[in-house]
Amino acid sequence: MDKCTFKTFLVLSCTIIIFFTLILAYTNNYHRYQYMAPFYNMPKIPENLNSITPIKDSEHFMVSAFIDHRLDGVIRVISIIKRNSLQQLYCVYCNPTKMITEYDCRTVQADVQIHSDHFGFPFHVSDVICKGKHTQNATRVLISTKDSDNSNNNTDYLPIKNRVRTNTFKFNFTICISNVFGNYNNVLQFAQTMEMYKLLGVQHVVIYNTSCGPDLEKLLKHYETEGILEIVSWPIDKFLSPSPGWNFQEFKGDLHYYGQLVTLNECIYRHMYQSRYVLLNDIDEIIMPYKHTNLPSLMKDLQSAHPGVGVFFIENHIFPKTQFEDSGKFKRAEWHNIPGVNIMEHIYREPDRKNVYNPTKMIVNPRKVQQTSVHSTLKDFGGSYHVPFDVCRIVHVRVPLQGHLTKDQLFVDKRVWDFEQELIPNVDQALNFSSLLRP
Structure with missing residues (x-):
């Protein structure tokens, strides 16, 4: 066979091999995608972005x-x-x-x-x-x-x-904020509370959002991008006429407090195998340890002393936002244009009222809760423990409940000041990243 004939033979052979290889590949892929096509065309279950x-x-x-x-x-x-x-x-x-x-x-x-x-x-x-x-x-x-x-x-x-039960958790502490509504725009207090909780050892915060103000929306997006905040859309007002309060006789409406009890229960089950503990409280409340530096050390001691307990009650205490500390040391010019309450300025705490129930919020092991209300569980598996006031209590800066009291009749409680060196720059950074901090 001369060189010319050999080259022709070689080219023809290669062409035939390539041709049959392509035919085989096409046939295999044809059968493969014919089989897979029903999977791709199968209607998917929506992630239910509206949650309702x-x-x-x-x-x-x-x-x-x-x-x-x-x-x-x-x-x-x-x-x-x-x-x-x-x-x-x-x-x-x-x-x-x-x-x-x-x-x-x-x-x-x-x-x-x-x-x-x-x-x-x-x-x-x-x-x-x-x-x-x-x-x-x-x-x-x-x-x-x-x-x-x-x-x-x-x-x-x-x-x-929750199809898979596990004993290892992505988070140690998750906060469930039941709902934000009414174009809530208390930006400064929200940022201070979020940064305080990070210093206390919280890794995850969940908020059910019906509506919020434009400034708070920027801050929420920052924390969502940062990874600490999970925002669940909660357009309950598109389906019902939710009540803005808890008392039906006073506020009327279809559903208690924008569905607060729905979202609290949903949040517990949502994080049953994601978080070791879940805190059930509002965004203007800080569950504050007074004998421990953070929440992990607090819960380690509480759980060691009460190994079977799954629900820990924390007393709520009011710090009136109408009473300001005298020196003005935390009346910072940088925060002058930020809407909301500056918790650092409010260090006066109302005394307990005789014969009036002092409501509690909770730190729970979600795997031991079956049903919950706002201030207590309805069904649980492990019993409960009321944490002493001097060990841990809620710092709740809001309108006063005992507005007739003078400053001299209130208790001075400067616990939040213990965190000022880290808290203030962290709040500034969050506001700056949210494009809210202006010269």
Whole structure:
């Protein structure tokens, strides 16, 4: 074979090999993507960005769903139920099968447990409990008014969370801020509280946001970018007429305090296997250790002394924002144009009132709480402990409850000043990163 013929043969051989290689690759990929196509085209369960899903043919709402490993793996759906319009409800829960596009869905009667602390409001937080075979393996669920629901509309389904139980946690301390509404814009106090909690050992803060002011929105975005803040959209006013207060006779409305009790319960379950402890308090309240430098050392001692306890009550104490400390040392020009309260200026604490209940907030082990109210749990697994006033108490800077008292009748409490060297520059930095700190 001469050189010319050999070259022609070689080129032809290579061309044939390349051609068949391409054909084989195309065929393999064709079959592969034909098989995968149903997966890509399969409707996905939405992440439920609004956190509120109406239950069809009813006046009720679903919020979020969780596996409760403490109760034999039942599905617990945090819901908002209209108390006087409760009909039989059903759970439709779905388990994945070996086929990527198919689910094994079952319908069972739901057990609706309306929480006891409704304060007279028509709508209230409730647990819809789904019991059935293999509920612990389910990945999605919907609540239906029908005993057989073959709907293929996946927007009705909630993803089921907490499917894996773990003893290791992403966070040691998470704060659940029940809700922000009414274009709340108390920027300076919010920044001071966030920075104080970081110094006390908190790694994670969750806020349920209905509406806030433009300045606070900038600060929220900063903390969200920083990674410490998780913002949950909570447009409850798009579905109901929420009450701005806790007393139905005074404030009326459909639902207690913009759904505060819904979000507190939801937050506990959301972080059951993410956080060792959860703090249930408002953004203008600081759970402050007085005999420990931070929250980890406080809880280490409390849990060691009370190993079975899962709920720790912390007394609330009012620091009137109408009373200012005399020297003016923290009346900083840098904060003059920042809207909100400067907690450093308010060191006077109201005394306890005789024969008046002093409300508490809580630090809880979320795995030992089943249902919670604002100031106490409704159902728990481990008992509770009232933390002594001198060990830990809440610094709550707000309008006075005993406005008739003079400054001389109040107690001086400068605990927040112990953190001034770190707190002030950290607040300045947060305000600067939020483009709020101006010359």
